[in-house]
Amino acid sequence: MKKKLALGAMSLAAVVALAGCSTGGSGSGDAAASGGDSGTIRVLVANFPANNVGQGVFDQIVAEFHKKFPNVKVESDFVPYDSLNQKISTSLASGQSYDVISAGVGWVQPLADLGALQSLTKLGITEDDLKDSVYPSFVDPMLFDKEVYAVPVVANPRLVAYSKSAFEAAGLDPTKPPQSLDELREDAKKLTIRDAAGNITQTGFDFWAPPSNYRQQFVAFMGAKGANEFTKGEPTFAGPAGVDALTLIHDMISEDKSSTYGYQNSAKTSLVTTGEAAMGFTGPYVDCSDAGIGAKCDDLVYFNLKDKEEVQYVGGRVVGVGEGSKNTEAALGMVKAFQNDAIQEAISKIDVGVPVNKNAGTSDFVESNPAAKFAWENLDKGVFEYGGASFLDFRAKFGPALDQVILGQKTAKDTLDELKAIAQG
Known part of the structure; x- marks a missing residue:
């Protein structure tokens, strides 16, 4: 009503x-x-x-x-x-x-x-x-x-792409994208390059997100795990699929350090299109002209996140x-x-x-x-961020809460349970 x-x-x-x-x-x-x-x-x-x-x-x-x-x-x-x-x-x-x-x-x-x-x-x-x-x-x-x-x-949509040349350099098959989220994590580790001081010079996986804005990436990972953020207006993100997805994002950023939390380049473009990352999220338009990334376009392969389901965030x-x-x-x-x-x-x-x-x-x-x-x-593989009449109020709290998990300050289960209570109002 x-x-x-x-x-x-x-x-x-x-x-x-x-x-x-x-x-x-x-x-x-x-x-x-x-x-x-x-x-x-x-x-x-x-x-x-x-x-x-x-x-x-x-x-x-x-x-x-x-x-x-x-x-x-x-x-x-x-x-x-x-x-x-x-x-x-x-x-x-x-x-x-x-x-x-x-x-x-x-x-x-x-x-x-x-x-x-x-x-x-x-x-x-x-x-x-x-x-x-x-x-x-x-x-x-x-x-x-x-x-x-x-x-x-x-x-x-938020697409996911990888660099064929980066895959080859890391000893990965450039014709085969990750077939599961666990495989994506392992590939990201292999693709990460650091200098002598330990600083990342090539990001393994770019989430293309500033601080407090990992909501869409979470929805995408959770969708691959087989769950939606909301189902028929009811929150379904706090189940095992949501916990696993959010824990994985934490592991990639805070444990593996194959991605730097909140990092964006000065133009805020996706790092995989500039060569700063070997794999990661990007948008549905890439300028392949000489004024854009030119021949780099031929090095990019687009793929869907895949685990229990094959999905594309939209x-x-x-x-x-x-x-x-x-x-x-x-x-x-x-x-x-x-x-x-x-x-x-x-x-x-x-x-x-x-x-x-x-x-x-x-x-x-x-x-x-x-x-x-x-x-x-x-x-047709789209997963979405939406969820009922109170969604906009809930969304404002969602991003900062996810950050606490990503940075290791709280557990995924506790945080998602708290967010579920907020979503239920």
Whole structure:
């Protein structure tokens, strides 16, 4: 059941100043016509760059929308994820609801529970509709109370890759990625190179995570162990698979020292793509041009984490209709514009992701980049970070708690049991 908005908990003066922009004229969402062919809709877009690039992509979305709704004006707000919750809560408290909200996968259930998103099932979009267009693994994160509340637009996978030349130098078979997490650990040890003082000069496995941000990597390792972070809204990360996964991350960092806790290079790029690591996490786009890593692309092999299951961690962008929309026909039209094939590619470029549509595999966008191609071809193996109505509050505590285990300050079992209690509220 949805929460009632607690107005006393809101402080309108606390609204963070946001970078905003407007497309297609100005107006009020209250003036939108229920028939859908005129008026104004308000669109909240999380984590779009507030510059010409972000505005250019949004203009493409509006142009696609205007093919069917030429007389509906569109107002846009671009907001960083850190300010998204406050922005939405304030809009609800003030009665100025958004018609369309684009956010991340983990936001669907909390926003539906808050009353910021309305059921797309009631507006005619069913689970079967999603299954026809995207991979089944993307469906459950879109559901709340067994109804669809958002649709996926772009996937943001974290791939795993290794260097063939580093494997060869370490005496490993460059045609054979690790076949289990235990094997991955042993390979990472062999791939780690240190100088005479014991300092790492080649990281064995790069988790590509700053301090307090090992959540996604934990979800990926746990997924390979055969478990999900949450199942049907209930926390399932504290079982044996979760304990084993978190203990393994601790062992690799604090015991084996094949990875340096929290280390990132100055550009915050994945170390395996720069040659600083022999193996590790990376993103779904690698620049293979001379301006990027050039011939190094040919040295990289992408693979999925494998143990009890073969998995690829996936985040992503979603879009839904705001609960208070007075023009749901036009709002649904905007949702469908976000789902357009060309629009998904345009968003993928600024989100560093890949389209989620099942027909995207033959597109030039996917075919032109080896990382994107591997990511898209393995979306069916996706594991996600999401988990019910209270997930956003829980997530804020999750990363720092994992750090305590990684650094040897607490045991994995005790920490995950404590986090489970928090998740259960």
